[in-house]
Amino acid sequence: xxxxxxxxxxxxxxxxxxxxxxxxxxxxxxxxxxxxxxxxxxxxxxxxxxxxxxxxxxxxxxxxxxxxxxxxxxxxxxxxxxxxxxxxxxxxxxxxxxxxxxxxxxxxxxxxxxxxxxxxxxxxxxxxxxxxxxxxxxxxxxxxxxxxxxxxxxxxxxxxxxxx
Amino acid sequence: xxxxxxxxxxxxxxxxxxxxxxxxxxxxxxxxxxxxxxxxxxxxxxxxxxxxxxxxxxxxxxxxxxxxxxxxxxxxxxxxxxxxxxxxxxxxxxxxxxxxxxxxxxxxxxxxxxxxxxxxxxxxxxxxxxxxxxxxxxxxxxxxxxxxxxxxxxxxxxxxxxxxx
Numbered sequence: 001x002x003x004x005x006x007x008x009x010x011x012x013x014x015x016x017x018x019x020x021x022x023x024x025x026x027x028x029x030x031x032x033x034x035x036x037x038x039x040x041x042x043x044x045x046x047x048x049x050x051x052x053x054x055x056x057x058x059x060x061x062x063x064x065x066x067x068x069x070x071x072x073x074x075x076x077x078x079x080x081x082x083x084x085x086x087x088x089x090x091x092x093x094x095x096x097x098x099x100x101x102x103x104x105x106x107x108x109x110x111x112x113x114x115x116x117x118x119x120x121x122x123x124x125x126x127x128x129x130x131x132x133x134x135x136x137x138x139x140x141x142x143x144x145x146x147x148x149x150x151x152x153x154x155x156x157x158x159x160x161x162x163x164x
Numbered sequence: 165x166x167x168x169x170x171x172x173x174x175x176x177x178x179x180x181x182x183x184x185x186x187x188x189x190x191x192x193x194x195x196x197x198x199x200x201x202x203x204x205x206x207x208x209x210x211x212x213x214x215x216x217x218x219x220x221x222x223x224x225x226x227x228x229x230x231x232x233x234x235x236x237x238x239x240x241x242x243x244x245x246x247x248x249x250x251x252x253x254x255x256x257x258x259x260x261x262x263x264x265x266x267x268x269x270x271x272x273x274x275x276x277x278x279x280x281x282x283x284x285x286x287x288x289x290x291x292x293x294x295x296x297x298x299x300x301x302x303x304x305x306x307x308x309x310x311x312x313x314x315x316x317x318x319x320x321x322x323x324x325x326x327x328x329x
Contacts, residue, residue, distance in 0.1 A: 007185055014178050021171065021218055023187045023268045056183055056266055060250040061328070083328050086245065086270065088224040104220055106187040106268075108248065161326040163224065163245045 002070070002123050007055050012101060019094075019102040023054040025064040026145075028084070028111040028152055029074075029118065035133055036149070037118045039071065039126035041142070044098040047130075048142040049149075053105070064110045072129075073121035076112065084109040084155040085162030092147045092164075105144065109152060109162070166286065171220045172265070181262045188267040189228045190215045190249060190313045193236060193274045195292055201236055201276075202301055202310075203287035208260055211301035212310045214274075217267065224270045232274055236290075237282030242275040246320040247327030254308040254329070271313045271327065273320075 003009050011020055027050035029037040038047045052067040054060065061078050068074050087093060087107040096102050118129045132138060134153055137146070151162040167173050172186050191214040193201045202211050216231035229240055249255060250268040258264050281290060293301060295314070302310050316327040 011175075011179065011184075015175070019220060020175070021187065021220055023185060054185055054250075054268060056185060057252050059252055060248065060268060062252075083248070083326060086224055086248070088222070088270075090221045090223055090226075106218065106224065161245075 006053070008053055008103075017100045017102060019104060021104050021106070023060070024051060024105040024107040025054065025060055025067060026051040026087070026107050026109045026148055027064050027068045027071075028109060028149075029068070029114050030111060031115055031131065032113060034156065035131045036152075037072075037114070038130055038132055038138065039118075040128045040130075040138075042125055042127050045127075046140050046142040046145075047132075047138045048145045051107075053103075060108050060110075064108075069121060070123045071121050071125055072118045074114070074116075074118060080112045081110045082112065083161060084111045085151045085164070087144070087148045087151055087162075087164055089147065089164050093144050095142070095144055107144070107148060109148060109155070111152060111155070170217065172217050176263065181264065183256075183264040183266060185266050185268075186217055188215060188217045188269045189224060189231055189272060190269045190309050191228050191232055191272045191274050192313060192317055193232050193238075193240075193276055195276055196278060197292075198295065199292035200295055200298055201281060201290060202293050202298065203235060203284075203290040206286055206288055210303045213298070213313060215269070215309055224272075228270070228272045228274065232276065235284055235286070236276060237284070238276040238279050240274045241277045243272055244274075245270055245272050245326075247271045247316045247329065249309065249312050249316065249329050251312070251329055254312050269309060271316050273317065 050071045054063045093105045193214050214235050218227050256266050
C-alpha cells in the first residue's frame with residue numbers, strides 16, 4: 001500500500017519521527033545478464049530496488065509480491081522469488097527519510113529474474129526506472145541499498161543465503 | 165533485558181496494547197550432548213525454546229546471542245541461521261495481559277558453551293530435552309514458534325536448505 005494508512009504511517013501518527021524498528025523486504029529484480037532494475041524515488045531522488053515494510057497480517061513473501069506490484073505493476077508468484085539473505089546490520093540499515101523519520105530495518109533480500117521492462121505501478125513512487133550493471137550503480141543510491149547489493153552479489157556467486 | 169524498558173516496551177507506552185509488528189529471534193539452543201534447552205514461561209505458563217525481540221541497534225546475530233545469554237546464562241560456541249519464520253498465523257501472539265504482536269522471526273541453531281544453565285526470572289523452570297521430545301512439551305495450539313522452528317530444523321537437517329515459512 002502507499003504510505004498513508006500503512007502500519008508505519010499509523011505508528012508515525014503516535015510516535016512522530018523517532019527511530020523505529022521495522023521488518024522490510026528488498027525486491028531485487030535482475031535480468032539474465034545480472035543487471036538490476038532500480039527506480040529513482042520521487043521522494044529524495046535516491047536510486048533503489050523495489051521493496052518496503054511488512055504490513056500487519058502479511059508474510060514476507062506476501063510483502064515482496066505486494067510491493068513489487070504496487071511499485072511496478074508486475075504480478076509475481078512465490079515461485080518467482082528466491083530468498084537471498086538477511087540484512088540486519090544496525091548501522092547499515094539505519095535510514096533517515098527526507099522528512100526526518102528514522103528507521104532501523106531488518107531487511108530480507110528476495111531476488112528474481114525478469115526479462116521485461118519495468119515502469120511505475122499504481123503508487124507512482126519513482127520518477128524513472130533503469131537497468132544497471134551491479135558493478136556500475138547510479139548515484140545517489142539509497143544508503144542501505146549499497147551493502148544490500150553487496151550481499152546479493154555474494155549470494156549470486158556462492159548460492160548461499162547471506163546473513164549480515 | 166526483561167520486557168520493561170525494552171524498545172518494544174517503550175513503543176507500548178505510546179502505542180498501547182494494539183497489534184504491532186516487531187521482529188524477533190527464535191533459537192534452538194543445544195548443549196554438547198545435542199539436547200535442546202526449553203523453559204516454562206512465566207507470562208503464559210507454556211514451555212518454549214529460546215525466543216525474544218530485537219532491540220534497536222541489534223543485528224539478528226546480536227539479538228540471538230543476547231537472548232541465549234539472558235535465558236540460559238551461557239555463551240554461544242556456534243551459531244547458524246537456518247531460516248525465517250514469517251507466516252502471520254504462526255507469528256501472531258496475544259499475551260495474557262492483552263498485548264498483541266506479529267513477530268517475524270529469524271530461526272537459529274546454537275551450540276552453547278559448556279556450563280550449567282541458570283534460572284532466569286522469565287521462566288519458572290527449565291530442562292534439557294531430546295530433540296524428538298520437544299513437541300511433547302508444547303501446549304497444543306500454544307507456542308507456535310517452537311513447533312514451527314523444530315519442523316524447520318528437521319527439514320534443514322534433511323535438505324541443508326535455508327527454510328522459509
